[in-house]
Amino acid sequence: MSTPGAPGAPGHEGGPTAAATPPRRRWGELVLAGVIAALGVYVLLAAGGITVPGSTNTLGPRAFPYLVGALLVAVGAALVVLVLTGRAGQEEGGEDVDPTVRTDWLSVALLVAALVVHVFAINVVGWPFAAAILFAGAAVVLGARPWWRAALAGLVLGLLVQVVFGGLLGLSLPPGPLLEGVPFLRG
Amino acid sequence: MDNLTALLEGFSTVLHPVYLLYALFGVFVGTAVGVLPGIGPAMAIALLLPLTYSLEPTAALIVFAGIYYGGMYGGSTTSILLNTPGESASIVTAIEGNRMARAGRGAAALATAAIGSFVAGTLATVALTFLAPVVARWAVRLGEPDYFALMVVAFVTVGALLGSSVPRGLAALALGLFLGLVGTDTLTGQQRFTFGVPNLADGIDVVVVAVGLFAVGEAVYVGSRMRHGPVHVIPVEKGWRTWMKRDDWRRSWKPWLRGAAIGFPVGTIPAGGADVATFLSYASERRLAGPRRKEFGKGAIEGVAGPEAANNAAASGVLVPLLTLGLPTTATAAIIIVAFQSYGIRPGPLLLQSESALVWALIASLYVGNLMLVVLNLPLVGMWVKVLRIPRHYLYAGILLFGALGSYALNFSPVDVLLLVLIGLVGFFMRRYGYPVAPLVVGMILGPMAEDRLRRSLAISQGDLTYLVTSPFAATAYAAIVLLLVAGLWLRRRERAAEVPQEQSPETP
CATH class of the missing domain: 4.10.860 (DNA Excision Repair, Uvrb; Chain A)
Structure with a gap:
């Protein structure tokens, strides 16, 4: 230069x-x-x-x-x-971290947004769909293409976790209004 | 003899087919998650906690033992076959193992790591079997100030000696101590730092903090600077004949034994667990290599065999203070304590008596898990290689999903997930600016325990501060801190010296 x-x-x-x-x-x-x-x-x-409190005698x-x-x-x-004085910290490395690129703040914001949407979606659409939103949203932000394949993967994963953890292991994950009547999804 | 009977009873529990299946499940899932890049044993256990919420204690602890060892094994596969290391304990393995793999000897590197881990893990478990009851018997006699002194030692080693920057480690520790303060004071029932939020009155759940820091923080951090493009996994030659040649065995067995001898004691003292052990083993193998020293940095099998053995031996060593004193000395141990606590089990000197059957079943499952790992891992290398190739966008999306599941399943309250996001952001910024996250988790677990011990000590002595240092054990512990600080600085200098060969070694053409 x-x-x-x-x-x-x-x-x-x-x-x-x-x-x-x-x-x-x-x-x-x-x-x-x-x-x-x-x-x-x-x-x-x-x-x-x-x-x-008055009863405390020492510490x-x-x-x-x-x-x-x-x-x-x-x-x-x-x-x-x-x-x-210029002694900055050494940021953490990792297998999937590219040390040569700058921080992509947009990705950070979008990942956090996906998480926040997930939090508020749980009680509205039920856990499996909220999970699908989180998974698909995060995957697309991180570069999954095409988006519908990520969405499909998210939906399958969300339902699978619901069946295994809610149905088989007995965690009371709310299945949501759409799946309310399905017996094996119940926690 | 008493121990042996108890251990045999433990075996008779674990060898029950259902528990064997649980152990198999644990080691399998643990290895699979441990192989995933970016996931160390601490994160593996934190992420897999919800799996055990609905299990009974014995089954849950057996699964945990499997995940713990499996995660350690999995990490070495990652560091040998990928370019850069995952969990910190595997870093030295990555230097030699990765060079070996590039030179077409990946199978031998994986085999010496797996068999070495088995040998050292088993030896260390034997040592644990005999040492734990002795330590527990001795620990009953420790007073409140002695425990407080032990915890101060753990704070200093975890906060100041680990990581590359002392002030950043202490800052992480202080943040953890602060998070530990949030909630209701156990001795007086006063609310502290709850900001009037009812959810915080019971304190912040450590699982949320651990998952937030390790899983969410890591995923967001990777997302901020993701390495795009295809994943390069070094191919491994097929067939068991390529695993280890006669010469490899000859060169490996001594490092395995030395690694076990170094790893176990280092694991038992609060000196940083596996990281320090692997580094010490690597340094000693290099010194003892004689004419082979010039191979170090270019793929010396001793440099894989020793550190990997030390790594697993240290993992067992860490269980000694954990089970007998209730003292977690690594982030992974801190999360195991949380798992114990969720079943109402308090690790400490009385654990071996009050929960004897459970503890011996846990120890027996360590033997079984070790055996399963060596049998499973070598033939399944092809599968782990496939796991390594998972597209990164799905991997990190999945980590976020399971992290969110784990914290939601604690109380089935979205508030916990929101807290998880906040702590994940803290974890992101800590990673970005080079703050280690492990001291935070350890500080959060140990902080309330230390406060409790300190206040009880001073209640006994009626405010006399000298009571804290007059017991011989406490005095020794404080003297040891001074020694540790000196030794730690010395070790760090040695560590820098050991990094030199890696930089000097020529690139493979």
């Missing part, structure tokens, strides 16, 4: 990702460290509001929360300093 031989120069214009990622990543990491410290402050403040219900809060504040602050 254009900037010759300047190590560590922030090259944002779609250059090699290895050089471009650290300055971008630091914000999120800083926020996470800050949230940990803030949680610690909250724990310290809220611990003072825990009622201590009451507040002492351990104070310790935990102090630990959170200490490590949160230490991590803020670490991130600010």
Whole structure:
């Protein structure tokens, strides 16, 4: 690219990702460290509001929360300093993780959306269909094509789990209004 | 002799055909899930918890024992046949095993891993059989401050010694301790950090946290940076004759025994479980290799045999503090404790007396499970290879589905699933910024136990803090923490040194 031989120069214009990622990543990491410290402050403040019954003679219900809060504040602050001084964390690897690509936030949002829809669908359409929505939704977000094959797989899997766990193992998974009368789906 | 009678009774329970089927089911499912990339033993057990909700305790524990060992076995297949390792315990295996597979010796690598795991697993189970009653008898005499000291040791080792960054490990531990605080205080009945939500009064369920961190967090993290395109599995030559040649046996048996000797003791002390054991075994095999040392990093069979044996021996070793002290020293052990607790069983020094039949049936099922694994695994390699090829979009969608099922089935309340999503997001951000998740799970389980011990200690001593350190055992434990910190730093430096050959080795043409 254009900037010759300047190590560590922030090259944002779609250059090699290895050089471009650290300055971008630091914000999120800083926020996470800050949230940990803030949680610690909250724990310290809220611990003072825990009622201590008169019968408590030595360590009451507040002492351990104070310790935990102090630990959170200490490590949160230490991590803020670490991130600010450029010692960023090493993100986790894995078989299916491509270390060369940037985080695809859209996929993250859509996966979470599929989960949330699943949560609210359970009591409306029943577990097997809510499961189908989750499976098909997540599979399509992760790249399953064509979408109808994923939907079909989700439906089959949802019904199969319903039969095995609800019918055979006796977990009371709600089959939903559509399958209400089917005996072997009952939990 | 007493132990042997009890063990034989355990065997007579386990050898009942129905329980044998449960054991077979456990090892089969455990291996299948363990083979799946991205799923370690901790996640396997967390995901498969709902399977056992409707079983009676003995059957459930037998299934768990199978899943536990099966998951450990499965991980080695993954790391040998795929390019990158799954569970952390298999990383050193991946270095040598993967090189061997690329050189066309995958079958030998799988065989030495499987047979080594069997040998070491069986030896370690024998050691467990004899050691557990001794430790339990000794542990009865431990006082409250001694238990508190043990837990502090576990906090330090799990939080600070594991993972690549000490502050991040401690942060994960502190988050876990906080989650453990949520709920009703056991000693005074006060609600703490429940935000007025009635569902939180009983505390956050550890299963939701474990599944959220391991399953949902992992799936979302992989989804955020997925490796697209076909999956490359290294082909394995067919036929049992290719498994191990005479020379392979000659080179493997000593590392197996050494791996067992290293793995079991490391597993029993709260020093990080299998990861440390595999690394120590790898380092010692490399040192003892003599003229073969130059093969390390290019596919030395000793580098698969030793660490794999150590891995499984450590897995049995971890059960010693788990069963006799109720002390989980790894994330996997923490989840096993949860499984015990869901049956109202409290692991601890009295467990061997109060639930004698159950514990010995569990130990007997470890022997049986080990045997089943070695018999099952080698012939079924072809099937595991197919499992490795599962399209990744279906794999991770399935992980999300079973994670959601597991937390929904706890109370049949969608609120738990919503909590699962929230904790999954926390797990995603922790992975993304290099925070280890295991200390969180361990902290959440051990936190309330430690608080309980601490407060009881100080109630006994009427507020005198010196009571915490004056017992000889507690004093030794705190001294050990200092030693562990020094040793841990030394080990980490050695670990970095051991990574060098991997980088230096030339790429296969």
